[in-house]
Amino acid sequence: MSGAETLVSVRDRLERRELSSEELVRAQIDRAEKIDALNAFITLLPERAIEAARRSDEERARGELRGPLHGIPITVKDLVHSRGVRTTSGSKIFADLVPEADAPCLRSLLDAGAVLMGKTNLHELAYGVTNVNPHYGAARNPWDTERVSGGSSGGSAASLAAGVGFGSIGTDTGGSIRIPSSLCGTVGLKPTYGQVSREGVTPLSWSLDHVGPMARTVDDVALLYEVLTGVAASSDAPGPLALGIHERYFFDNLAPDVEASVRTAITELERLGMKLVEVDIPEIELQTTCRNTIAFSEASSFHEDNVLARPEDYGADTLELLRLGLLIPATDYLAATRARRPIVRAFRKAFQKIDMLVTPATVAAAPRIGDKTLDNGEELRSGLLRLASPFNTTGFPAVSLPCGFTEDGRPIGLQLAAAPNDEKRLLELARAYEQSQDWSRRAPVI
Known part of the structure; x- marks a missing residue:
């Protein structure tokens, strides 16, 4: 099975008017429901996402693009505060928390035009590496559903690998972006400490916590990183390193x-x-x-x-x-x-x-x-x-x-x-390796 579409590819298709944001979001919601057995989401937002997609299409028709993510559905780990949407942090402790404001990291993606389609499952309070959650169930690995997705950002990695969402925000205190990315065959960047704001993100260990992008390809991660930080991504080939x-x-x-x-x-x-x-x-x-x-x-x-x-x-x-x-x-x-x-x-x-x-x-x-x-x-x-x-x-x-x-x-x-x-050169090197192989073009059959 060939790999799922990427953030960059759907951005280009939207720009060419080959599909609408509403069509894209509806297809993604359908896909999310089909992979429900993975338990990748704590909260899915179909009505809200479809309404946001309609607004995106109306804005595009008027030539009012908000940014490089205009009309593209994304997800966030469910410890990132989202205005009006419960943020459980994978716990009973915060099961009823409904934030009054978006975390700045999420707000930056929304301001760039992204459509929030759901909040992903995680290890309870981000305090583990399996994403076997006693309150919301285990987020399963789409390559073998009897295996863990990794943690703590396991729902984000599992959904991305299964073709749901075109990017996600994860957190990483000891590997919680990179471990599930590795186990699920996706790409995850832990930026330099402090590069992405941790405000509005439930902390685990404030001096070790990092917030960063997750996606299916290096180019997608680079684009999300650029939106999150304002640091321009590069498409240059890396020099001899x-x-x-x-x-x-x-x-x-x-x-x-x-x-x-x-x-x-x-x-x-x-x-x-x-x-x-x-x-x-x-x-x-x-x-x-x-x-x-x-x-x-x-x-x-x-x-x-x-x-x-x-x-x-x-x-x-x-x-x-x-x-x-x-x-x-x-x-x-x-x-x-x-x-x-x-x-x-x-x-x-x-x-x-x-x-x-x-x-x-x-x-x-x-x-x-x-x-x-x-x-x-x-x-x-x-x-x-x-x-x-x-x-x-x-x-x-x-x-x-x-x-x-x-x-x-x-x-x-x-x-x-x-x-x-030095994320610019880091992503250049990652891209050069990725493009020399076909690993990122493979996807699980689920």
């Missing part, structure tokens, strides 16, 4: 099919003119404890009152982590924030020798729902976080994009990371 290969840590104990696909991708990048440079960052061994201490402490600080007053309204895994965070002394939290500085300095020093770092996005492909371990034998949660979380600790930008499939048809993701604020 020095690509860092960090064998220790990033290539330790990978599932064999993941390692094979990623090393083949690295060979292709070399063929495209990139230079490979071996690099090692000793301080990376400190980042897991550092990130966990910060994330656990900040999450529990935000949720403390509800954990004490309404513990029965949390899922078991989320409640366990929140209670753990309440036990961390302030001295440990402060020590972790101090330890973070030399880790960031070490990464900055490494990037004086390289332009990008190339790694697998995840150590293994999607596990089955209910599994406790991954294909490589690693514990599920820590394993899926291991390769993504260093770029939350440091705040460096990173993107996941498809680079192959396992023998049984599960997507495998490649991760590219750059120095802060």
Whole structure:
């Protein structure tokens, strides 16, 4: 089956008047209903989306285009505040929250003409990597519905892979954009820390949280990134770049099919003119404890009152982590924030020798729902976080994009990371690799 249409392709079709926004939105709502078994949405907005599409068509007929997303249906993770539409954060705690204002990140897409068609499922409070949600059900992987979509932005990745929505907003505290993008075979960008506003987005860990775009192709992600940040995307080919290969840590104990696909991708990048440079960052061994201490402490600080007053309204895994965070002394939290500085300095020093770092996005492909371990034998949660979380600790930008499939048809993701604020070259490199392959043109049969 060939891949679903892309944001860029439907933008061009709308501009050529080959279809109307209302036709497009109605088709997308029909598609969303057909893939309902994936449980990718917490709230679908058919009437609201169709009415917005009609207004878009009327504006287009008058020559009043609002921006590059005019009339295009998108989704957002259901912890992004949306005016007049409940924002559950995948929880009972916020099940009845109806915000009075849009989060600025969502408002930027709407101001550019996007049509909000639904709020996607997520791991409860964004605090997990499977998107097995005790309150709203698991968001399932469209390549194999017995497997997880990844988390915490799993509903966004699953719906995109299944051809629903032409872009989404996700969040990423330890990999929550890139992990589901890897497991579902889509593209997800975690920008530099702070580049996209977190205002109006339910926090997990405010010093680690990132907001970023998710889509089916690099060009689509680049267009969404441009709208979200005002930083112009580039269609240039990347110049010869020095690509860092960090064998220790990033290539330790990978599932064999993941390692094979990623090393083949690295060979292709070399063929495209990139230079490979071996690099090692000793301080990376400190980042897991550092990130966990910060994330656990900040999450529990935000949720403390509800954990004490309404513990029965949390899922078991989320409640366990929140209670753990309440036990961390302030001295440990402060020590972790101090330890973070030399880790960031070490990464900055490494990037004086390289332009990008190339790694697998995840150590293994999607596990089955209910599994406790991954294909490589690693514990599920820590394993899926291991390769993504260093770029939350440091705040460096990173993107996941498809680079192959396992023998049984599960997507495998490649991760590219750059120095802060170097998203332009990061996306140029990602695009060059994507266009040399056909992975992004494949889609699940569902």
